[in-house]
Amino acid sequence: MNDMTPTREEREARLEGMGCKRKRVEDVRFTQGKGNYVDDVKLPGMLHGDFVRSPHAHARVKSINTEKALKVPGVLAVLTAETLKTVNLAWMPTLAGDVQMVLADGKVLFQNQEVAFVVATDRYAADDGINAVEVEYEALPPLIDPFKAMDADAPVLREDIKDKKDGAHGPRKHHNHIFEWTVGDKDLTDAAFNKADVKIKELISYQRVHPSPLETCQCVCSFDKITGELTIYGTFQAPHVIRTVVALIAKLPEQKIHVISPDIGGGFGNKVGAYPGYICAAVATIVTGKPVKWVEDRMENLTTTSFARDYHMTAEIAATKDGKVTGLRVHVLADHGAFDACADPSKWPAGFFNIVTGSYDFPVSHLAVDGVYTNKAPGGVAYRCSFRVTEAAYCIERAMDILAQKLGMDPAELRLKNFIRPEQFPYHSALGWEYDSGDYHTAMKKAMETTRYSELRQEQAAKRAAFKRGETREIMGIGVSFFTEIVGAGPSKNCDILGIAMFDSCEIRMHPTGAGVARMGSKSQGQGHETTWAQIIATEIGIPADNIKVEEGNTDTAPYGLGTYGSRSTPVAGAAIAMAARKIRAKAQMIAAYKLEVHEDDLEWDIDGFRVKGLPEKFLGMKDICWIAYNTPPPGMEPGLEAVSYYDPPNMTYPFGAYICVMDIDVDTGVYKVRRFYALDDCGTRINPMIIEGQVHGGLTEAFAIAMGQEIHYDKEGNVLGGSFMDFFLPTAYETPHWETDFTVTPSPHHPIGAKGVGESPNVGGVPAFSNAVNDAFSFLGATHIQMPHDHWRNWKAARDLGVIKGAGAAA
């Protein structure tokens, strides 16, 4: 061996494969302002569309007069529901099996609902046009409180379906009822409660929030009248699904629709659904024959295109007196707004909320969810979570703390006592899931040791005593959260979107020089797929990640995929990559066997090529094999080296983690300080630790925002009060805590590379950790459950309600 021969370590390092903190490919363009986002797309002759919106939450539209608007300089067209009816598009189907008005058809059902679409030569002229459209409304009584939605005298919101007895998910109980979804064994659960030593019951609400990525929803639609082809650039997390939806509702042949998702400025669930802006821009380009751009402003984004959560969960736990849980009963009142536009897999009206048994071995459980209409914006998207998993995790993690308080047990101790044990995996939950793998005790104990949990509790006890003696006005909370996620939707046996199974796909083409391209059905919105997907391929086929170009988001070139949301890309698309790469490697092995003149079985894989077993000098590298595949393939073998894989996962994956938050709150001002936040995540095999850490930081920051301040609030007239970044809490660098990250690795047994997905875990586990910290701080003063968000004012109010504020403040 001469000195120039690279060592095994050097060969490994050169690949930058799985496990490597590879620097991101995307950053070279993003740091230079060379990203290509939708609003950067500028086509010749392009027009701008913008909406006239309703000031009312509930009103009849008596007339719309567009005459003056059409005289405004630059305005070319104004679309209304009447225009859309001529092409049968006044209403559109939602992902949840409901229908939604594209433009107000006789009525408006939420404030800022789309009423008319003005098309003009630029965005300023469109705005002038909006101001000139005259709409006459007759106000109707609004329905804002979901708890009143099913009252006998509640106003009828959806006149289009008021007599419909059956919805997309079974019978409807009331004109404002959407569905009831039940899971589990009611009788067995009732029996467990009847003989329980200890029971808790609490209404735990998860307020309405919004994903608000920094880039809003937007599109550019361009119709070619000659060829009949429609090209749509859009902020789509699932471009292929959008193509199919457009084909179905616009009745255009699917091969003539080209959907392109360029760079996307964050998604977090906001960019999964189809919105009226897309439909109107598509109709407008067909009507005018010119490209039409639609770009939401921030107010429109926060108040119309999708909200998240708005779940009101009544949780009950039955337990023995020494703290073993024996039953879980949950009822959810789900506020879906004016149309059921939840972005869940089609058969799951409440997503995967039945993961609500969490990380605990509940022998029996029963869950019922009622969805109702209110005069609020439609949505119900998975804001950085896998379809209502965040709501479920918050529900069970809060409920476990409430049980611990009732039992006088330490919350971490209660969790350790009730965890599913390692030997129980694969574990069948009482609500129907099969958890793939986990080692909860190890993770929890590591978290407790690292944070010196028992010392924290001692410190807290001392502080509480000092508070009671009147020596301090600060209280200390320790929030423990242990979550189990369910991601990677999903197996075709139970997951589809509008009938399309939720597989994902990858096509790899190797070029003669040992470079290649991978085209994907997934679509990054900042997750760094161009970097990480190449790492999987590098490890699987021994070609440096730098030599693999990853392409996403063009439906003409990419294989069909269901897109990126719900932490599904690593579990599903990541598996498709590994499977496609293995097909490449299998063909490469045949080529190597022929060239090295041995039987295939006599070869072994060695980092970046094949070696003859027992003859280490007989080696053929992948780079050379690529050339041979195009130059002198074995006789009878087709030339070329490419493969495609469509991966239908056999099961979901179940990432988990242990989070601990330490917080101090000043009771007189409600001002909190997050002293420490520790997050241990187990996402199975780790592809790029740097990117995982970044995902965890980002998700925790979103969790912090939700738990400590975010809310899309409506007043009783239905005016939305959280419509700008002034009112809607997005933490700045200054108030965001410092994050400590840690991990354990429990691979998924059914995933080709053992990866589970991580992007959403920190949001799922983070929210209960913060909320439990606040509640834990107040618990010794008599609080059981304080509703989120825990902003300064609410903390102060909690202190006041608990009677610990004396003097002038107490009366306020």
Place this chain on the structure above:
Amino acid sequence: MAKTHVTMKVNGAEVEGLVEPRTLLVHFIRENLQMTGTHIGCDTTHCGACTVDLNGMSVKSCTMFAVQAAGADITTIEGMANPDGTLSALQEGFRMMHGLQCGFCTPGMILRAHRLLKENANPTEEEIRFGIAGNLCRCTGYQNIVKAIQYAAAKINGVEFQEAAE
């Protein structure tokens, strides 16, 4: 609407254009000059995605009319690379420290950090966090942005970057 002729210096080059009095600077930059690196995240002065450097100050370009910027000297993200085309210290810092994900806030962040380091060549973590509080990021949780700016400060100051211990 009647248009006004404006000239200004952007990234060292004299530029001109016809704008309505109401045209926002950010639209002039993005649409007239076709420099799309400056982004719009809110158009209400909250997010900082549109931050540019104007006459030696960080300015949210959605909060200024193009006519108000007449005669100004402006730097946008397109002018941030080194003269030889390589990544500048800040750009490199963002990449090395994983200070970006979707990249939408990044141009504004880098421009703000650029001015911050001119104002304070050696800021503490707290000073950085306070100094970039006008720029929102939805993806990163800021921790790595802070590190990216510390990396750049070290590089500009010619000292070795010591990554803060976790």
